[in-house]
Each structure stands twice: as structure tokens, then as C-alpha cells.
Amino acid sequence: MGTKTREKIEHPLSKWIREERWPHIWCSGCGLGIAMSSFLYALEELKIDPKDIAIISGIGCTGRIAGYIRVDSYHTTHGRPIPFAIGLKIAKPEMKIVVFSGDGDIIAIGGNHFIHAARRNMDLIVICVNNFNYGMTGGQFGPTTPYKAKTTTTPYGNFEFPFNLPYLAASAGATFVARWTVLHAYNLRQSIKKALQRDGFSFIEVISPCPTGFGRPNKIGEGLDEMKYYKEKSVVKNGIDPKDAELSFHGGNIIVGEFVEIEKPSYMQILKESISQIKEG
Numbered sequence: 001m002g003t004k005t006r007e008k009i010e011h012p013l014s015k016w017i018r019e020e021r022w023p024h025i026w027c028s029g030c031g032l033g034i035a036m037s038s039f040l041y042a043l044e045e046l047k048i049d050p051k052d053i054a055i056i057s058g059i060g061c062t063g064r065i066a067g068y069i070r071v072d073s074y075h076t077t078h079g080r081p082i083p084f085a086i087g088l089k090i091a092k093p094e095m096k097i098v099v100f101s102g103d104g105d106i107i108a109i110g111g112n113h114f115i116h117a118a119r120r121n122m123d124l125i126v127i128c129v130n131n132f133n134y135g136m137t138g139g140q141f142g143p144t145t146p147y148k149a150k151t152t153t154t155p156y157g158n159f160e161f162p163f164n165l166p167y168l169a170a171s172a173g174a175t176f177v178a179r180w181t182v183l184h185a186y187n188l189r190q191s192i193k194k195a196l197q198r199d200g201f202s203f204i205e206v207i208s209p210c211p212t213g214f215g216r217p218n219k220i221g222e223g224l225d226e227m228k229y230y231k232e233k234s235v236v237k238n239g240i241d242p243k244d245a246e247l248s249f250h251g252g253n254i255i256v257g258e259f260v261e262i263e264k265p266s267y268m269q270i271l272k273e274s275i276s277q278i279k280e281g
């Protein structure tokens with residue numbers, strides 16, 4: 001009997017992944033793999049040429065995504081992916097520029113950049129993975145940590161109220177706004193595809209299990225338990241006013257859906273028109 005050689009199985013997304021960077025750093029049960037694969041399936045289905053897209057992140061577990069995807073990418077300092085991405089978009093207007101980073105990065109230290117990019121309707125796709133804590137640095141609380149939730153820096157429960165991210169984005173001027181959990185991988189992929197095909201500021205919040213920093217301290221359990229929790233609590237309400245998009249860990253629901261999709265001139269359109277007007281005198 002001859003010895004069987006084991007066939008190497010190729011991952012269907014391997015063209016998009018820098019496998020030489022693996023094993024990845026993510027904990028077992030983390031939702032980041034689903035967030036990343038939803039994005040990669042969107043690129044694959046839209047047949048995007050890897051040369052036409054760049055991914056920018058800040059620091060954090062989520063920020064690793066920029067290093068794992070095989071396209072031009074940049075891992076900026078903490079909180080600064082949006083200003084870097086704006087500079088890149090202005091220099092390379094033909095490229096799709098995606099910011100893929102965490103709640104701490106985009107909404108805490110980078111919060112000011114976020115609201116001003118939305119106000120300008122800057123041509124970016126911002127995907128914010130919200131795991132309700134600073135995962136990489138040991139599970140500290142931040143501006144999306146739910147009221148009363150336990151983290152390493154709120155051991156008696158958080159006594160601050162969190163931001164509602166879709167409401168914040170829409171109020172600041174974002175023209176496409178959606179929220180999904182990683183359990184809604186198909187819907188998430190469809191929203192990412194929509195965002196990739198439009199101009200202006202698109203914002204997608206991705207609620208993702210972090211068993212290490214959030215699930216265990218809050219007695220939700222492991223990654224799968226957090227997914228079950230989302231399944232029980234999520235309600236799809238497309239088109240509602242994002243101010244009503246509740247995200248409650250205390251008796252309420254997690255409202256998900258596509259909330260905003262409006263047409264408005266984007267920053268790059270206005271910039272192009274202004275430059276041609278100046279040239280014409």
C-alpha cells in the first residue's frame with residue numbers, strides 16, 4: 001500500500017490573504033475573522049482589482065486586518081487612519097480607500113477625525129469593528145462600552161453612557177450608514193458592496209464578539225455565546241432614523257440594518273469641480 005500524500009487545501013479567499021503573516025494574533029472565538037472574510041467576499045464578488053483598493057487601519061486587534069489583507073495597506077499610529085486615508089484619497093482619487101479599525105481607534109482617540117470626515121462627505125468607506133472595549137491592550141472601557149458593563153477599568157460597571165455610532169455618523173454628515181453584527185455576515189457583505197460602489201462617506205458598524213475583553217467579564221461567555229446573545233437580541237430595522245437604533249445590553253434590543261443612504265455631493269466631486277473652475281478663471 002502506498003502512502004497517501006495530504007493534498008494542500010487552498011482557502012477560497014487565499015488570493016486576498018497574506019498567509020505568510022499567519023498564524024494570526026486573534027483569540028479563539030473572536031469575531032474579527034468573520035468581519036474580515038465578509039469584506040473579502042465583497043471584494044471578490046465585485047471583482048475588484050487588488051491594485052484599485054487600499055486599506056488603512058490604526059492600532060488594535062482590528063487594526064491587524066490591514067496587515068493580513070493582500071492589497072496596499074498602511075497600519076497608522078493609533079487613532080489616525082482617517083487623516084492618513086484622506087491624504088491618500090486626494091493623492092490617488094481613482095482608488096477606493098477603506099478604513100478598517102476598532103471602536104477605540106476610530107471613535108475614542110480618532111473621534112475628531114471621524115466627525116469631520118463625515119461632515120465633509122469625504123470619499124471613504126469606514127468599517128468600525130465595535131467590540132465595546134480596547135481589546136488589544138487588555139480590555140479597558142471606551143466610548144462604546146455599554147452603560148453598567150464591566151471592563152478591566154470599570155470593575156464595578158461603567159457609569160458613562162456610550163455613543164450610538166450610526167446616529168453619530170449620520171448627524172455628522174455620513175451619507176451611507178449601516179450596522180450589523182458578525183452573525184449577519186451576508187447582510188454585512190451586501191452593505192460593504194454597496195459602500196464600495198458609491199462616493200462620499202460610508203460608515204458601517206460591525207458588532208463583534210470579544211470573549212477576552214467583553215464576553216467573559218460580562219458573564220456572556222465565550223465567542224459563540226456572544227453570537228447566540230446577538231441572535232436573540234438583534235432586530236433588523238432597515239431605513240429607521242439612526243437615533244432610534246437602540247443597542248442595549250439591559251433588557252432592550254440590538255437594532256441592525258441599513259439606516260441611511262442619501263445622495264449629496266462628495267468631497268472629491270466638489271474638489272474636482274472647484275479646481276476646474278479655478279483653472280478656467
Ligand SMILES: Cc1ncc(C[n+]2csc(CCOP(=O)(O)OP(=O)(O)O)c2C)c(N)n1
Nearest residue numbers: 059060061062078102103104105134135136
Ligand atoms: C497614542 C497611543 N495611545 C495608546 C495606545 C495603546 N493602544 C493600542 S491599541 C489601543 C486600543 C485598541 O482598541 P480598539 O481600537 O477598540 O481595537 P480592538 O483592539 O478592540 O480591536 C490602545 C489604547 C497606542 N498604541 N498609541
Ligand code: SF4
Nearest residue numbers: 026027030061135210
Ligand atoms: S482581545 Fe478581543 S478583539 Fe482582541 S483578538 Fe482577543 S477576542 Fe479578538
Ligand SMILES: [Mg+2]
Nearest residue numbers: 102103133135
Ligand atoms: Mg475595540
